[in-house]
Amino acid sequence: MTREELEHIIRASADVTDQYEFMIQGVGPETAVLPDGWMTRVHRVQNEATNGRVGYCLDVADLFMSKAAASRDKDRMFCMALLEHRYVTPAQVLDLVAAMPLDADEQRRLRGTIRRWARALNEAGHGLADA
Numbered sequence: 001m002t003r004e005e006l007e008h009i010i011r012a013s014a015d016v017t018d019q020y021e022f023m024i025q026g027v028g029p030e031t032a033v034l035p036d037g038w039m040t041r042v043h044r045v046q047n048e049a050t051n052g053r054v055g056y057c058l059d060v061a062d063l064f065m066s067k068a069a070a071s072r073d074k075d076r077m078f079c080m081a082l083l084e085h086r087y088v089t090p091a092q093v094l095d096l097v098a099a100m101p102l103d104a105d106e107q108r109r110l111r112g113t114i115r116r117w118a119r120a121l122n123e124a125g126h127g128l129a130d131a
Contacts, residue, residue, distance in 0.1 A: 035099035
């Protein structure tokens with residue numbers, strides 16, 4: 001989705017609902033596990049293109065963590081693309097694992113999964129600096 005498409009969605013949603021603020025999640029109920037503190041990292045989108053209406057978007061690292069915890073094939077592909085294109089770094093998301101509301105075994109598995117993804121990208125020649 002482009003910035004212009006996001007602004008259009010905010011504007012159109014406001015026109016339809018007559019509401020002022022919207023939370024744009026990018027995650028569904030099946031992937032709603034987010035790191036503690038995610039609300040402090042939300043990005044505010046408001047400008048002339050949104051007619052002054054406000055959209056709040058998850059930080060990309062929080063979205064990554066939610067998708068990584070869901071661990072479906074489509075989530076793996078999404079997360080690996082975020083790593084490959086350097087929207088997040090392995091170190092950044094590994095640091096967030098401790099903030100995930102998961103037990104110790106689930107956190108250990110999640111760290112291992114993220115490291116495997118980073119290793120696979122490095123082996124494919126993507127050269128993640130901090131993998």
